[in-house]
Amino acid sequence: MAERTDASTDTDSRNGSGKSSMIELLHFVLGAQNANKALWTSPSLRDHVFTLELDWPGRSEPLVVTRAVCRPNKIVVDPDVTGGTPRGLFDRPAEISLKDWQWVIERDLYGATSQNLDISGRTLLSFAIRRVDVGGFLEPTKTFGQQSPHDSMLNLCHLFGLDVGLAARYRLLSNQEATRKKLVEAAKDPVWGKIVGRSAELRGEIGAVEQRLAELERQIADFQVVPEYENIRREADEVDQQIRDLRAEEAIERRNLQDMERAMADVVEPDDRYLETAYRQLGVILGQEVRRRFDDVRVFHETVVRNREKHLSEEASRLRERLSERNLARQRLGERQAALLRTLNSGGALDALTSLQYALAREQAHLESLRHRFQAAQALEASRREIDAKRLELEQEMVTDLEDRDAATREANALFNQYARRLYGDGKNPYLTFSPTKQRMRIEPRIEDDGSRGIHNMVIFCFDLTASVIAHRAGRGPDFLVHDSHLYDGVDERQIVRALQLAAEVTAAEGMQYVVTINSDDLRKAGSAGLDAAPYVIEPHLTDQVTGGLFGFRF
Numbered sequence: 001m002a003e004r005t006d007a008s009t010d011t012d013s014r015n016g017s018g019k020s021s022m023i024e025l026l027h028f029v030l031g032a033q034n035a036n037k038a039l040w041t042s043p044s045l046r047d048h049v050f051t052l053e054l055d056w057p058g059r060s061e062p063l064v065v066t067r068a069v070c071r072p073n074k075i076v077v078d079p080d081v082t083g084g085t086p087r088g089l090f091d092r093p094a095e096i097s098l099k100d101w102q103w104v105i106e107r108d109l110y111g112a113t114s115q116n117l118d119i120s121g122r123t124l125l126s127f128a129i130r131r132v133d134v135g136g137f138l139e140p141t142k143t144f145g146q147q148s149p150h151d152s153m154l155n156l157c158h159l160f161g162l163d164v165g166l167a168a169r170y171r172l173l174s175n176q177e178a179t180r181k182k183l184v185e186a187a188k189d190p191v192w193g194k195i196v197g198r199s200a201e202l203r204g205e206i207g208a209v210e211q212r213l214a215e216l217e218r219q220i221a222d223f224q225v226v227p228e229y230e231n232i233r234r235e236a237d238e239v240d241q242q243i244r245d246l247r248a249e250e251a252i253e254r255r256n257l258q259d260m261e262r263a264m265a266d267v268v269e270p271d272d273r274y275l276e277t278a279y280r281q282l283g284v285i286l287g288q289e290v291r292r293r294f295d296d297v298r299v300f301h302e303t304v305v306r307n308r309e310k311h312l313s314e315e316a317s318r319l320r321e322r323l324s325e326r327n328l329a330r331q332r333l334g335e336r337q338a339a340l341l342r343t344l345n346s347g348g349a350l351d352a353l354t355s356l357q358y359a360l361a362r363e364q365a366h367l368e369s370l371r372h373r374f375q376a377a378q379a380l381e382a383s384r385r386e387i388d389a390k391r392l393e394l395e396q397e398m399v400t401d402l403e404d405r406d407a408a409t410r411e412a413n414a415l416f417n418q419y420a421r422r423l424y425g426d427g428k429n430p431y432l433t434f435s436p437t438k439q440r441m442r443i444e445p446r447i448e449d450d451g452s453r454g455i456h457n458m459v460i461f462c463f464d465l466t467a468s469v470i471a472h473r474a475g476r477g478p479d480f481l482v483h484d485s486h487l488y489d490g491v492d493e494r495q496i497v498r499a500l501q502l503a504a505e506v507t508a509a510e511g512m513q514y515v516v517t518i519n520s521d522d523l524r525k526a527g528s529a530g531l532d533a534a535p536y537v538i539e540p541h542l543t544d545q546v547t548g549g550l551f552g553f554r555f
Contacts, residue, residue, distance in 0.1 A: 002485075002542040003520040017542040018550020019517035023484050025050055025550075026129055029067050031075070031102045031122065044555040045069050055479070056081060057108050064093075065101075075101040081108065109478040110158070110471075118168040123155045128468060129482040130460075137486055140445050140463040150174055153441045159471040160443065161408045162434070163401045169394050170440045177387055183376070202374040209367045216360045239337045246330045250323060257319040264312045391438040398436035409434045412470050419462040419506075420447050423498045424455075432466065453490035461487060461499055469510055481507070482515040485522070493525040500531055 002017040024032075024039055029052040039045070049068040056063035059081070066076040080094035082104055096104075106112040106121030126143035130136035135145030142152050150171035157167045402409060413432040420430030430447045445463040449455035464481055471477025481503070488496055503514040523533050546554050 001518055001520055001523060001537050002544070017544055017548065019485050019519075019542065020132055021550050022517055023129060023131055023482065024133075026052070026482060027125070027131065028072075029065050030125055030129075031098060031105055033098070033122070040069055040072070042555055044553065045551070073098045077101070077104075111476045118164055118171075119155050119158045120151075123151065124159065124477070127155070127159065127464065128478060128480065130464070130484065130487070132484050132486040137457065137460060137484075140460045141443055149440055153443060156443050156467065157441065159467045159477055160412055160434075161470065161474055161476065162405060162441070163398070166394065166398050166401060167441050173387060173391055173394065174440070180387070202370055202377055206367065206370045206374060209363055209370060213360065213363050213367060216363060236337060239333050243330055243333050243337065246326050246333070250326050250330075253319050253323055253326075257316055257323070260312050260316045260319070264309060264316070388438065395436050395438050398441060402434055402436065408470075412466055415469060416445055416462055416466045419465055419502060420458075422502050423458055423462070423495050430462070432463070454492055454495065457487050457489065457491055458495055458499065461503075465503065465506060468512065469506065472510060472512055479510075479512040480515065481512065483517075485517045485519060487516075488518060488522055493522070493529050496522060497526040497529040497531040500526060500533070500536075504536065 002019055021039060028040065029050055046069055049066060051064060051066045053062045053064050059079075061079070063081060064078045066078075068074070074095055075098060076093055076095050078093035080092060082094060082096055082100060102121050103112075105125065106117075106119070110119065110121055110124050112119060112121070123143060126136065130143065134143075136143050138145055141149075141156060148171070150167070154164060154167040154171060157164050412434075416432040417430050420428060424430075424447065428448045430445075433442070433444045433446070435442045435444070445459050445466075447455055447459050447462070449459075461483070464483070468477060468481040472479055488499075491499070500516070503516070506512070507514045523531075523537075527533060542548060542550060
């Protein structure tokens with residue numbers, strides 16, 4: 001309780017006395033990751049160590065938890081409860097990590113059986129200890145302003161005993177729908193469209209690459225490395241060139257042979273008999289001397305013709321012989337070339353095998369990239385109807401589950417109705433609904449109101465009290481509920497009295513504890529309306545003076 005003192009002036013305020021800081025202190029010791037950074041980064045608190053003593057499930061002695069501002073990631077628990085089972089009287093304190101402390105809270109206070117569950121101990125604690133600075137009093141079903149409705153519903157399902165797995169599937173479908181929308185928007189970009197592509201085109205491209213991979217794998221499997229591959233290949237090239245040269249020379253010699261054969265066919269013996277006939281017609285009688293000269297010339301010409309014919313015949317024979325030799329040489333070279341080619345065709349060089357293997361690795365990487373693109377394209381092209389079908393199926397499963405858990409939801413609704421009627425009488429129609437939809441599970445507390453802030457805050461009060469009692473009865477929640485004074489802002493004094501009386505009665509009957517911070521003025525108004533708060537006020541009393549705040553100083 002924060003009081004005004006007799007020395008208070010009109011300029012003094014209890015707003016900075018530490019009521020909300022008390023809430024932050026509880027969160028700090030109970031494992032908050034970033035509880036009010038502005039508070040814990042203050043140099044005035046740098047060397048402070050805060051300790052919380054609390055009852056712990058399954059243990060007869062109190063548990064003392066200590067956390068230093070300068071070492072926020074280390075928690076000291078005394079005794080060591082990390083093992084989960086009570087030990088002897090001489091249990092020693094243990095220093096554990098912040099993550100381990102958060103898990104111990106989930107396990108022991110909220111009945112979690114595995115660290116992989118979708119529930120969060122920190123979120124659940126935020127329903128039991130709401131924080132005003134993050135928007136904890138904006139909506140009954142949220143612990144901070146920007147909280148995902150799926151995350152809040154998932155943890156509320158745990159508190160009310162509903163199927164957490166079904167609530168988690170709502171969140172999964174929501175994430176899939178959000179991803180689909182983002183991909184649809186991104187696909188409109190021409191560059192991104194080339195990166196992802198269409199599934200039909202990618203399917204064909206994948207098939208082509210898979211065929212190339214199969215061919216490369218077959219070639220590598222059949223590949224044989226030929227020793228001295230380069231030397232054999234070089235010799236084969238030389239033999240091929242020799243064959244080409246022989247063919248060129250053979251063509252030339254065949255043309256020469258044809259020319260000689262034509263020349264030999266043109267060789268004819270000289271015929272001079274027409275001369276004697278011609279002279280006789282002219283009346284000229286040739287003498288013996290002239291005739292002897294003609295005979296000598298005839299013999300000379302015959303000798304020349306025979307010599308030329310002999311020379312041509314001998315040269316033609318030599319050409320035919322060389323052609324025959326070249327033909328034999330070409331046959332031998334052809335046989336050698338065939339042998340070399342058979343050797344080369346049976347395998348290849350080591351660098352050729354390495355090239356094949358490199359090509360195979362490149363195609364495999366390309367195929368993997370195409371498959372990733374194909375999966376992205378399929379996600380992009382996922383039909384809204386498919387997601388809607390899953391949502392309809394999930395909605396029906398949730399309806400069936402709620403029918404099976406009808407007793408639990410009836411109990412929660414009855415408690416909420418009872419608590420709200422205690423505050424506002426029978427003139428209101430309070431109710432708590434559990435309604436599955438296609439989008440998510442909805443848990444909604446309602447009290448007929450005129451939109452006032454006070455009634456809205458009392459809806460939160462009744463909702464928190466209902467959830468805390470239900471969870472505590474089933475062993476799914478702790479035995480405490482904490483409210484900041486901001487919850488009572490704008491609330492009629494009569495409802496403040498009834499709320500505090502109701503909280504005192506319910507927590508006493510359920511074996512629980514209700515902690516509230518409040519200004520003395522609000523408490524005095526409640527006292528004038530019939531509340532005796534004296535038995536419940538705990539030390540220290542906070543004041544609006546410099547030394548009267550929670551920390552004993554202002555900073």
